[in-house]
Each structure stands twice: as structure tokens, then as C-alpha cells.
Amino acid sequence: MSEKMENNKLIVDKNINLKELDKNSEKTIHFIGIGGIGMSGLAKFLIELGYKASGSDIKENRLTEWISSHDGAVFIGHKAKNIDNASVIVVSTAIKESNSEIIEARKRNIPIIHRSQVLEAIMSGLGRTEPCISIGFAGTHGKTTTSGMASLIFEDAGLDPSFAVGGQMPYLKTNSKIGTGKYFIAELDESDGTIEAYSPDISIITNLEFDHPDHYQGGLEQIFTTFENYINKLKPESKVIINADCAGNRELLRRISHSGIILYSIDPDNELFNQAAYTVKEISTKGLNTKAQVFKDNKFIGELNLNIPGIHNVSNALSTIAAAVECGVEFEKIACSLARFTGMKRRFQILGTVNGGKIIDDYAHHPTEVQVTLQAAKNVVESNQAGRVV
Structure with missing residues (x-):
């Protein structure tokens, strides 16, 4: 059964179980637009997990070169014959029904799925003997920075996490990795509404504002509805870490009910500050350096020392502190990682x-x-x- 996406650009099959795909098959999982940072990352994951991947794009780049050098077939230009060996087609929201490979896939009855379905499957343990503990960062702003911070924290803690982040991390020299550990950290994209496809074990919502009017033509109300649906689909035992300083998040809190909600706040004037499990006090800045005292349940747990500027990055850091502490990482290790975090590519x-x-x-x-x-x-x-x- 296929379902039309809200933006009416493409029809995708939402009933495909990727865990039924055979690693030993000669057929490939084919990505249209494989040169993008998100799509190439997913193809890289599948190759590292033992699946065969192929894809097409309008030109080569360093991302497609990695795919090609690891036995992935990369086609330059979109042509019907590119999908001759494909068992399933993966697309992003940018791909239209008029794409020649989509037209050919329809003729051959090859299933077409959205990239969010692939990421959700990988986050859930696709290709592994044990399921992952998934940590998803969502929200209008800060997703790339917070997921990057968390990736470094878990990496430094020796947990060998897997991660999929929407930007290059200079200190790890990549945006994605399949690790041997049980944690999977991901940046979750809300821009096209497909955030509803995800169900992480730990969800972080940094903030909510109106954005992406091409998809959210119903305005901020449609964004609230999308995130309500997202949270309502989460497992009851999951944790939802929410920035209480954001007015949009506070409105969302009034609309949802979940037993695992955990608040964080850096603003003592915020009405929910005293209800927040994770807070900071005594924020001070000097040049590019920012310091703050961190508290959990009103108990001092240590000092935060950031070498990236901006009060918003104190909030970003606090969200990752909350996620890591909830996973049992010691604050001292978290603080050391955040102190050496130098930011993401093209983020200050x-x-x-x-x-x-x-x-x-x-x-x-x-x-x-x-x-x-x-x-x-x-x-x-x-x-x-x-x-x-x-």
C-alpha cells in the first residue's frame, strides 16, 4: 500500500520492512540523490552493515567517491537503467515523481521508500544481532550542534556509538559512523514532516518555532500537530528531554502527555525553571569561552566549560548533558568532551x-x-x- 506525502511530490511505500532484506542478495538498495550528506550517510551505513548499495546523482563529490571505493555503484545522471539491479528505491523529499528512475520503478513495481524509513530502521538495529538504544535530536534550531556534541561525548566515553549528524564534525572528521556500541545518535529532520517516522528511545526537543513554510502551510499549528503525533508514537518507556525555555516547547508541553518527560532550563526567570531536572546557574563569558554551574534535581554536579560562544550553546550543551547522564555517562567525562568541542562545520x-x-x-x-x-x-x-x- 502506498501513501501520498503531504507535499504531493512523491508517493512512498510505508509498509516495507527493511529487516526482511537479504544481505546476501545481489540486488541493491538504490539511493536517488546519493551525493547529499544525508543520503550518502545512509548508503555508507548500509554498506558498513553488509548490504549492497547503489545510487545516482548529477555529479560526483567526495561523498560519492567513498561509496564507489567501498563497492557501491554510483551513476552520474538519472537514467532508467540505473535501477536495473535495485530491490528498493530510497528517496528524499526533494525527489519528484517526474524523475526518470521513479517512473521506471513504477513500471517495474519496485518499492519506493523515504530516507527517514531507512534511518529509523538502522536506529532500531537493522543488520545487527541486538537492537540499538537510539537518541534522536529534534527541533527547529540546534539539532546539528547538539547531535554533534552528543556524538563526541559518547565517543570519548569509550562507548563506540553510531551516529548520523547533518553536518561535518571536524574533531571526528565525518558526519556518520557505524560503531560497535549499543547507542545510536541521530539528528532528526522535521522540515518535511517525516519526523513522525522515528521512535527513538531518548528524544531531545531543543525548541519549536515556525519554519519550512513550503511544507508547514498550516503554520505553527501544523508544527505542533506534527510533534504531538511524533511524541504520541514514542514508546511509553522512552524519555523525552525538552527545553523548557522555549515558548513553543512550553505550548507543546500543554498538548502532550508522556510519562518520560524531562525538562532542562538555563533561564531562572522561566516559569518552569524550578520544575526542570537539569539547570545551570552562574553563566559567565570571556571571549570565546563560556562557563556555567550545572545542577541535576537542584544538586550541583559540576562546571561546564565551553570553548564556543553564545548563551544558546549553553542550552545546547545542557541538552546533551541530560541525554548522556540519563544513559549513565559520568558528568566528569561529559564536561571533558564539551570542553574540547570546537563546534560544527559552518556553525560559528x-x-x-x-x-x-x-x-x-x-x-x-x-x-x-x-x-x-x-x-x-x-x-x-x-x-x-x-x-x-x-
């Missing part, structure tokens, strides 16, 4: 210095993101008592 990334001025590259493309990025830069200048933001 310092490219260099020219005539004494630092050149910053930041991906911010939402008004709130632009505002907090500029504020972070302003705080750096003010704490140094020298310079200006241009």
Missing part, C-alpha cells in the same frame, strides 16, 4: 584572521538563528572589551 566556524579580525562562517538562515549568532559575536567583542561585529 572561525575560518581565519585577517588584519586582526576573525572571519566567521555560519549557516544561520532563520531569523532566530541569525539573531543568536550575531548576539554571540557581540558577546565575544563585549567580553574582550575590544573590537566590533561587522
Whole structure:
């Protein structure tokens, strides 16, 4: 049975059980648009898990080169013959019904699934003897930074996690990895509504604001409905870690009921601050460095020392502290990892210095993101008592 996606671009089959795929089959799992960071990461996962993957894109890049060098078939250009050996087709929301490979797949009755279905299957333990404990970071802002922070924390803790993050992590030199450990950390995309496909064991919601109007034509109300559906589908024993400082999240809290809700907050003026399990106090900044005292259930557990600027990154860090502590990681190990976290590619990334001025590259493309990025830069200048933001 197929179901039409809300944006009416494509029809996908939501009843395919990927765990029934045979690793020993000569057939491939075929990705249309395999050159993207998300799609290539999924193909990489499947290859590392022992499956055969193929894909197509309009040009080669370093991501497709990795696939090709690990026995994956990469086709340049979209053609019907590219899917001759495919058992299932994987697409992102960007792919349209008019794509020549989609048209051919329809003729051959080859199942077509969305990339979110593949990630959910991998997070659930596809290709493994034991299921994973999945940790999913969701929300309008901060997903890439928080999932990157968590990946470093679990890696440094010796837990050899798997992770799928939407940006390059300079310190780990990749955005995805299949580890031998039981934890799987993922950035969950809400932009097209497919977040409802996921059911992580630990879910972190950083914040909720109106974004992606091409999909959420019903406005913020549609976003709330999507996240209500997402949380309502989570397992009763799962944990839901929510930033109580965000007005959108507070509205979501009024609409949902889940026994595993855990709040975090960095704002003592927030009405829910005293109800939050994880809080910080005494935030101070100096240049690119930010410090804060961290509390769990009103008990001091240690000091946070960040070498990336911005109060929003204190909140980001607190979300990963909550996730890691809930998984049994000692705070001392968490703090050491966060102290050496230098940020994600294109997230307040310092490219260099020219005539004494630092050149910053930041991906911010939402008004709130632009505002907090500029504020972070302003705080750096003010704490140094020298310079200006241009």
C-alpha cells in the first residue's frame, strides 16, 4: 500500500520492512540523490552493515567517491537503467515523481521508500544481532550542534556509538559512523514532516518555532500537530528531554502527555525553571569561552566549560548533558568532551584572521538563528572589551 506525502511530490511505500532484506542478495538498495550528506550517510551505513548499495546523482563529490571505493555503484545522471539491479528505491523529499528512475520503478513495481524509513530502521538495529538504544535530536534550531556534541561525548566515553549528524564534525572528521556500541545518535529532520517516522528511545526537543513554510502551510499549528503525533508514537518507556525555555516547547508541553518527560532550563526567570531536572546557574563569558554551574534535581554536579560562544550553546550543551547522564555517562567525562568541542562545520566556524579580525562562517538562515549568532559575536567583542561585529 502506498501513501501520498503531504507535499504531493512523491508517493512512498510505508509498509516495507527493511529487516526482511537479504544481505546476501545481489540486488541493491538504490539511493536517488546519493551525493547529499544525508543520503550518502545512509548508503555508507548500509554498506558498513553488509548490504549492497547503489545510487545516482548529477555529479560526483567526495561523498560519492567513498561509496564507489567501498563497492557501491554510483551513476552520474538519472537514467532508467540505473535501477536495473535495485530491490528498493530510497528517496528524499526533494525527489519528484517526474524523475526518470521513479517512473521506471513504477513500471517495474519496485518499492519506493523515504530516507527517514531507512534511518529509523538502522536506529532500531537493522543488520545487527541486538537492537540499538537510539537518541534522536529534534527541533527547529540546534539539532546539528547538539547531535554533534552528543556524538563526541559518547565517543570519548569509550562507548563506540553510531551516529548520523547533518553536518561535518571536524574533531571526528565525518558526519556518520557505524560503531560497535549499543547507542545510536541521530539528528532528526522535521522540515518535511517525516519526523513522525522515528521512535527513538531518548528524544531531545531543543525548541519549536515556525519554519519550512513550503511544507508547514498550516503554520505553527501544523508544527505542533506534527510533534504531538511524533511524541504520541514514542514508546511509553522512552524519555523525552525538552527545553523548557522555549515558548513553543512550553505550548507543546500543554498538548502532550508522556510519562518520560524531562525538562532542562538555563533561564531562572522561566516559569518552569524550578520544575526542570537539569539547570545551570552562574553563566559567565570571556571571549570565546563560556562557563556555567550545572545542577541535576537542584544538586550541583559540576562546571561546564565551553570553548564556543553564545548563551544558546549553553542550552545546547545542557541538552546533551541530560541525554548522556540519563544513559549513565559520568558528568566528569561529559564536561571533558564539551570542553574540547570546537563546534560544527559552518556553525560559528572561525575560518581565519585577517588584519586582526576573525572571519566567521555560519549557516544561520532563520531569523532566530541569525539573531543568536550575531548576539554571540557581540558577546565575544563585549567580553574582550575590544573590537566590533561587522
